[in-house]
Amino acid sequence: MLSVRAIRIQTLTWATLAILFLISAPLLWAASPLVLGMVAALGAGMGLATKRVLRAYRGKRRRSMLTGAAVACSLVAAPLYWLLLQPALHPLTVPRVTLSDGTRQVVFQGMIHIGSDQFYRSVVYDMLRARDAGYVLYFEGILPGTPEATAWLNAAVHADGDLNAQYARLANACGLEFQGDFLNFVQRQAAIDPAHVVLADVSVTEVYEEWKRLVAERPELDQPIAPSQAAGQDLTLSKGLDFVSRLGGHQRDFLAAACRGAFTLLLGRGEDADVMNLVVLDFRNRKLADRIAAAAGQDIYIAYGSGHLAGLLEEMRKRDPSWQILSTTWTTAILPPDDATGRLPVQAGLLMFQP
Structure with a gap:
């Protein structure tokens, strides 16, 4: 009992x-x-x-x-x-930093490869306002290069084929947007107004040539890339994306929500230590700082990956120690999708469409 x-x-x-x-x-x-x-x-x-x-x-x-x-x-x-719950508890934020040397301003808008549609639209709106105020817009995006250089870079970053296409598929699976779709807008604007919209990045060939220069100085950097391992990693990603494409609507919605949480965690950790950062980050930061220094007297708005900020500021101060941070604001880069629907409090007979 x-x-x-x-x-x-x-x-x-x-x-x-x-x-x-x-x-x-x-x-x-x-x-x-x-x-x-x-x-x-x-x-x-x-x-x-x-x-x-x-x-x-x-x-x-x-x-x-x-x-x-x-x-x-x-x-x-x-x-x-x-x-x-990660996107709500620990939102992934990117900085918008305004720098000045006392005579002009450089606005650095941090970017990520995959983010919310709301985030990219807010950036576009902010950039258009800056352009109308007389700023020159600088954008990242490594430019095309020779086949040899492209093959080397794909192998170095474990990409099989078009890396941008895989980013786009991953963004779609996660209910997010790919930065490349935003860059399509940039390329059209650059063709229309090249004086104020500039693709300010280096080319794949320049990255490759810089890598060969570094290897000549430091032979220990020249470590062979395991093709089978790289191919196996990408094959796993491709199979995963193929599986996602066959899921039903409810399953894809669930996966998208989980994926946004995973991206919030992974991207919130910052850049990993990698020997490729010597060319993917450091080299590109130096080239961008050189371009900014050459545009004396010009206000500039930069849309680059957030991981470039610290290194770019360091390179800018090497060329001119007067550069200082004036202000910083933060934007949430991953948000729930804004495709929510509701029901109007009116009689159904007044609607010419089915809600």
Whole structure:
């Protein structure tokens, strides 16, 4: 016969398990009803096995299975909820920094390869205002080069084929936008107004030539690239993207939300230490600082990857120590999609379309 205290503890335990299951089940169902069924079945089996092995209490077999199912669903859903909440709990922000040497201003707008449509549209709006105020707009984007240089760079960054195409597919899978689509606008504007819209980056050939120069000075940098390993990594990404393209609407929505959380975590860590940063970051920073120094008296608006800011400012101060930061603002780069819909509080007969 159970005591009153034991009954209360047992009731509280069952209530807690029920609440945890009710919280976790909708998330697993959103991923797929099959996922919910598999996790619940696995947990039920584990609960039954634990009951048989340990014989912890004299309960019914059904109770052990329900306990296992609830615990398993809760354990699986907890990290998923944590991942989905990252964009809200720890938003991925990029800086907009205004620099001045006392005579002119340089605005540095941090960018990322994959972000929210709202973020890119806000940047475009800000740039157009800067252009109308007389700023020259500088954009990143490594320019094309020779086939040899392109093949080397693709191998060095583990890209098989068109890296931009893979970024675009990944952005689509995550419910985000690819920076390259934004750069299409830039290229059109550069053709229309080359005096105020400048593709200020180096070419693939220049990057390759700089790498060969560094290797000649420091032979230890010349480490062979394992083609099979690089191809295997990219093949895995390609297969993953192919799998995503076959998912249903609800599954893709769930994956997009999880992907935004993953990007918030990964991109929030900053740049990893990599020998390729000698040319991908440092070399390009020097060239950009040279271009800024050559444009004496001109206000400039720069849209470059956020990872370039510290190195670029250092290079600018090497050429002119008077450069200082005037102000800094921050923008959230990954936001929920803005395709939400609602229902108008009017009679359906007044609508010429179906809501």
